[in-house]
Amino acid sequence: MPTDIQVVREGDTGKPDPFTIAVIANPALEQSKNTGVFIVDPITSDRAAFDACAAHIDASLFGGLPGQGERFLGDPSVASQIRVFFLFATGLPAQDGNALVANDNVSTILEARRARFTPFLATFGLRADVAFAVTKSATHNRASAWPATDDDSGPGDSFTLDGVTLSHRHRTLIPGTSAIHSGTRSLTALHEFGHALGSFSNGLVVDLYVDNQQTGVNNRRGRPIPVNFAAYDGVTMRSDNTRDGIGYPANWSSYHCELLDPAAGARRRPRALPSRPHYPPVPPRPGAC
Amino acid sequence: MEPLKPEEKERILNHSLAAPEELDDYERLLAERYMADPDLPLAPPEGEPASGMSGNASARDAAAARGVRVRRTLDQSQREERLATLHKRLFPRRPRRPRAVAKNTK
Numbered sequence: 069m070p071t072d073i074q075v076v077r078e079g080d081t082g083k084p085d086p087f088t089i090a091v092i093a094n095p096a097l098e099q100s101k102n103t104g105v106f107i108v109d110p111i112t113s114d115r116a117a118f119d120a121c122a123a124h125i126d127a128s129l130f131g132g133l134p135g136q137g138e139r140f141l142g143d144p145s146v147a148s149q150i151r152v153f154f155l156f157a158t159g160l161p162a163q164d165g166n167a168l169v170a171n172d173n174v175s176t177i178l179e180a181r182r183a184r185f186t187p188f189l190a191t192f193g194l195r196a197d198v199a200f201a202v203t204k205s206a207t208h209n210r211a212s213a214w215p216a217t218d219d220d221s222g223p224g225d226s227f228t229l230d231g232v233t234l235s236h237r238h239r240t241l242i243p244g245t246s247a248i249h250s251g252t253r254s255l256t257a258l259h260e261f262g263h264a265l266g267s268f269s270n271g272l273v274v275d276l277y278v279d280n281q282q283t284g285v286n287n288r289r290g291r292p293i294p295v296n297f298a299a300y301d302g303v304t305m306r307s308d309n310t311r312d313g314i315g316y317p318a319n320w321s322s323y324h325c326e327l328l329d330p331a332a333g334a335r336r337r338p339r340a341l342p343s344r345p346h347y348p349p350v351p352p353r354p355g356a357c
Numbered sequence: 358m359e360p361l362k363p364e365e366k367e368r369i370l371n372h373s374l375a376a377p378e379e380l381d382d383y384e385r386l387l388a389e390r391y392m393a394d395p396d397l398p399l400a401p402p403e404g405e406p407a408s409g410m411s412g413n414a415s416a417r418d419a420a421a422a423r424g425v426r427v428r429r430t431l432d433q434s435q436r437e438e439r440l441a442t443l444h445k446r447l448f449p450r451r452p453r454r455p456r457a458v459a460k461n462t463k
Contacts, residue, residue, distance in 0.1 A: 174437070174444040175387055177358055183396055212358035217394055242396060256359050263358075268394040277360050278385040282392050 071157040073192065076126055079151030088151040089129070089261075090189060090196035091122040094203040094247070095160040098170035101179060106162040109169070111204035115156060117250040121202050122154045125248070125257040133255075140258060155192065168201035169247040171208040178203055178247035182214045185245050198244040198264045200257065205249060211256050213246035213263035218270055229285065230298050234270040279320040289321040297325040358388060375446040383443040386436050393433060 079086035097109040111118050127133050129152075131142030141150055160166045168188060170179045185199045197216070217240060218224075224235030244264025248257060266273040266285065274284035283289060288297060288307075293316075297307040306326040316323065361369070361384065370377060 174440045175383075177387065210359040210361075212391060214391055214395075217396060252359070259359070263391065268397070272392055274392060275358065275360070275388040278381070278388045280385065280392075281389060284392070 069157060069159045071192065074154040076154060077150060077152040080149040086149060086151045088196045090194065090199040091125050091154045092168060092199060092201050093118045093156045094169045094201040095157060096162040096167040097203055097205055098167045098181065101170040101173045106164065106167050108162045109203050110206065111202055111250055112158045114204055114250070117204060118156055118202055121250040121252065124253055125200055126152055128255055128258045129261055138255070138258065155194070169203045171205055175210065176208045177210045177212050178205060178208050178249060179212055180214055180245035180247040182242050182245040185243055196243050197240065198261060200246045200248055202248055202250050209249040209251065211246060211248040211252055211260050213260035214244065215263060215266040215268050215272055216240040216244040217242040218267040220269055227301050229271065229300055237267065237270060276324050279322045286325055287322050291321060293323040358391060369447055373447045373449055379443055379446060383440065383447060386440050390436060
């Protein structure tokens with residue numbers, strides 16, 4: 069079973085377990101979700117496609133794409149603390165435990181089989197806080213991501229959101245995960261990372277291009293749009309009254325938070341991120357040690 | 358999730374019987390799928406203890422206070438049914454071509 073593990077960013081070497089992002093060539097693909105039918109993912113025969121996609125993911129997360137205005141993890145305060153590795157393994161059987169991605173059955177969405185990631189990585193002695201599975205599915209090409217299921221019984225760094233105490237947990241029960249096609253470019257990986265960085269119990273980062281019926285840290289509902297969006301650790305953040313200049317559809321109830329840098333929003337095309345430098349910053353979950 | 362490009366939306370609507378609002382509904386429901394923990398154990402009937410992930414009970418309460426749904430079963434199945442219906446309308450199968458009937462040559 070040939071395996072190549074490439075550590076592209078060491079992260080905080082002073083910690084035994086820094087915040088870690090994995091980019092994995094998906095070994096097996098569930099042909100249609102919940103069918104139990106698995107095939108070897110074509111990505112395992114295309115190292116070049118995986119390498120190109122993995123490099124693109126890394127660059128987009130750290131603000132390294134040409135002309136990229138969104139710096140995100142490339143912010144000097146966090147960039148050097150984050151560990152990133154790529155994993156390319158071949159020869160693995162097409163079976164449940166090796167299938168990190170499923171083709172959705174009602175769309176062309178690629179869905180991460182999130183509960184498989186941790187045990188799969190563990191077979192290589194690895195772990196991750198957020199993981200991408202890169203696929204070369206022949207039929208599906210839309211990326212998606214699941215937030216993390218935090219370990220709320222473990223340690224974390226508390227914060228308040230509109231007076232409710234939540235926590236940036238140090239550990240997850242299930243990491244944030246994303247399934248992404250090897251041909252995907254633009255800022256899709258960064259968009260999906262935004263979702264995967266959230267958690268079901270401590271703050272969802274939701275899509276802003278639909279009128280979400282539910283709220284997340286970056287989405288509220290109601291009209292008229294209030295001046296204040298929310299308060300994060302006692303700091304009040306304002307609402308984006310114009311949706312970055314494109315306006316809210318007349319039948320919408322959702323509204324979003326103001327950009328951290330409205331001028332940057334005006335210069336940037338297209339709007340691929342669920343929430344760009346909006347509040348809250350949603351910093352990476354710190355390592356435990 | 359990755360949004361549909363405008364040209365993709367146009368192509369879908371041009372080749373289906375669905376209205377634009379149905380495509381909007383479809384996209385919204387797909388996005389909402391990823392807002393509910395698919396691995397959260399079912400909320401038990403009243404009076405019975407919760408199973409699994411008990412350490413997350415207080416977090417679930419906090420999530421519920423923010424309007425985030427924590428009970429999944431019926432909502433999930435209803436959403437998937439609606440998605441399946443919309444999918445059929447947005448991506449109709451091409452009608453089968455009638456099979457040629459073999460002529461009796463005798």
